[in-house]
Every structure is written in structure tokens, then in C-alpha cells.
Amino acid sequence: MKIIYDRDACQGHNRCYQLAPELFDVDEEGYAVLLVTGEVPAELEEKAKLCADNCPEFAIEVEG
């Protein structure tokens, strides 16, 4: 599984960082920073899906 994060769509709702700090950090303006750019470790796949399902701006997708 891979995470596709669209920085232009992100408005800094901070849902992803709250749900999965293992996968997302935030910068000093509050926008998300994707930490895992390659394959998502198997134990974090559920969390990755959770982030995609809760982002109000549809800025996160998971693939595979």
C-alpha cells in the first residue's frame, strides 16, 4: 500500500496527524507532511485508510 498526499488540497485540518502521527507530521503552519513515502508497513495500513477516510479535503488517498 502507498499513500498519495496532495499538498495543494490540504488545508491543515490536522485529522491525519491526530489519527496517525506515525504516517503524518505537521509543519509549522499546520500543513501535513507525509512521513512514509514508500510502502506503508503492514501494521499501519489500517491507519493509512483511516487518514484517507477522514480528511475533509480529500487530500489523502491510498493505493494498492
Add this chain to the structure above:
Amino acid sequence: MTDTVPETKRQPVEDWATDFDHTHPDYAANAPEIWDDLRERCPVAHTERFGGAWLPTKAADVRAIAEDTDRFSSRGIIINDFRPELDIAPRGYAPPITSDPPFHQEARRLLLPPFSPKKIAEWEPMARACCQELLDEVEAELTAGGDVVDAATAYAQDIPVRVIAAMLGLPAEDGDKFRMFIHRILETPGQHEDIDPGETLVAYLSEKIRERRETGADGDDLISYLLTVEDPDGNHLSDEHVFGTIALLLIAGIDTTWSAIGASLWHLAQHPEDRRRWVEDPDVRLFAIEEFLRFYAPVTMARLAAEDTEVGGCPVKKEDWLLLSFPSYNRDPEAFEQADEFVIDRARNRHSAFGLGIHRCLGSNLARLELTVAIEEWMERFPDFELADPGTVRWSTGQVRGPRCLPVRVLGQEVSA
């Protein structure tokens, strides 16, 4: 809901589809039922009141308006009988909330760092101490007599006031004043003709800003920050900009968060199963907070149409108002499974309580912190409580919706001196 509906000067509403009035007490008491009804039979309601306004109730229409800042301007965000002058665009009265692109982006960017998640987390101990102090007072009151307390006025309303006062560097004792200004502006706009000009938000803040300039703006509070911050070209902000932003921070954070805390307690008072789940399962709390925000989203914003256009097939004229009902969005069955049910552990919750697009609530991290801490501390102290009398609960009118009178009976407390 069986809550009380107070007297009002507003004309009665015959049909919410053609004559809606969100400042009417009937709307305050029954808004979710009104949205559900409209979504089914007339998803974009209209009214001739306020000089012409629309109320789209479907998630897709709300999102489309929020994302289209060309057709829908933020020059006016609180529906009133009057429209703000055209020449105040693109900054508007209270940047960044009343600003349109491209001005909006700069006005917003300078505020993002102090409201970012990591900076806001530093305020947690202060917020928690404030909740505990208020709960000590509530407990003392209960010990002194009775088992009923107004959770809206004795608890929820003071939390955001104290925190934002500290952030801005204003005295917490002025809380009652802040709430009076806000009540006039947000809950009963245009319904005050006889205000003493010395007792307005403008007079109050102008004085505070003048004081700060005189004593030197060298504190680490937000007023000092705004007086000293420079734009990318090295200029200080204009006086109007500083004033508007401070007014905004004061107004935007108090009624809203108070409403969210109050509505969450109103829910818990009536749902013993959710109270039990909150206490027994700390992991559910993160999800419960987002579900409170979805189900009881307190904030509806407005826009002004910048051109003749259409929304959901309805003809919108230039300068018509549009209500941007994030609360109705959050209850649309096309956007949420079991939209009309409160599901405390809802895992898929793409709610829009903090808005959508470029105006996403700047204070969302602070609001979420305050709401979480307020409910945690209350539940720690009073895990069991119920509505003392559902007939006395009163919801606010206007664009910020929450319980303003919320008497609850604390249960099973061995009241000890």
C-alpha cells in the same frame, strides 16, 4: 426536541423552504429537523428576509460554494439586513475571515504558526487548569445546596474566554463584556438600535490597542505579535487590519467553542451508554470528539454571490446571501452513513464542522483541544448526570448554534464538604 422557545420580535415562519429565518427561535430549537425536511423536498431553501438569502442543505452544494471563492465572496459572512460596503473588499472588516483571494492568503499565513497543532498543544496545561478551577466552583456550589447546575453558564462558557484572553493578553475578568459583544454580533445581528457607543467592541478594543502601543508591544501575546509582525515586504499591518483580526480572534473562538462544549454535554446528559463508553474506553475519545463536532457542528457561515449564478439548480442573483450550513452538510445521508445517528466510535468521519477550503477554521486545533479537555475534565469529575428539565434548555439563534441554558442534575455524587 422539547426545548423552550423564548419570545421574539421575528415574524413567524410559515414555510422554511420559501421564508426561512435562522435568527428565529424556532430554528434554534429545531434546526436539524428543518434541514432534514428541506433536504428531501427543497434542498436549496430561499427567503426574502435579509434582502434575499439562500440556504443550501446538501453536502455537495455546501462544498461547491465553499470551494468557489470567485463566485461566492466572504465580504459578508454574517447575514444581516445590510450588506457590507463593496469597497472594503478584498480585506473586509475582519481579515482573514472576511477576505477573498489573493489578499486572504497573506492575512491568514501570518496567523498560522501560533495556531498550529504543536504551538496550540502548549496551551493544554492552562486549559486543563481552567476547567478544573471551574469544576471546583461548580462542586462548591453543589455542596452548598442542590444538585442542579447550569453547565452552559457555570462551565462551558468560561473555558474559551479564559484561554483566548490569555493568548491575546487581555484580562480574563472582561469575559462578560466579550460575551455581550458577541451575543449582539453573532446571535441577534441587526436587532440592536440603542447601544451606548462607549460600550462596543470597537471602543473596547481600540482602547486596548492604544494602551498596548503606549506601553510597548513587547509581550509574547497575540496583540503584541500583530502590532509588530511584518509582511513579506517589511511593512507593519494597517491599524484596520490589526483591529479586525483581534476582533475576529475574540469573536470567532468564544461562542463557537462554548457551543461545542455545551452541545456535547447536552448529548452526554441524555445518553448513559455514551457516558459509560467514554469512561471505560479512553481510545474512543478521539473519535467521540469528532462525532460531537459532526453531529452538533455549531457554526454556519455566509457568503455573498459575486455574480448572477446558480446553486443546485436555483437562480442566485448577484449580492444575494448564501448560508453555508456546515451543520446540515454533516447530516446529509449522501455524505455519511447513518447520518442521523450519533455513533460514538464512527471511524469514517469526513465532517466539515471547521469549514472547507481556504477558510478552514484557523482555531480548529485550539477548539479541539478545549473541547477535549473540557469533556475529559467534566467526565472525570461528574461521570453521571442528566438534564434537570429538558423544558428549560435554550439554544442560541443565528449562525452559531449551541445551548445557552443547560441545567443538569449531577447524579450519584456523594456530596462531601
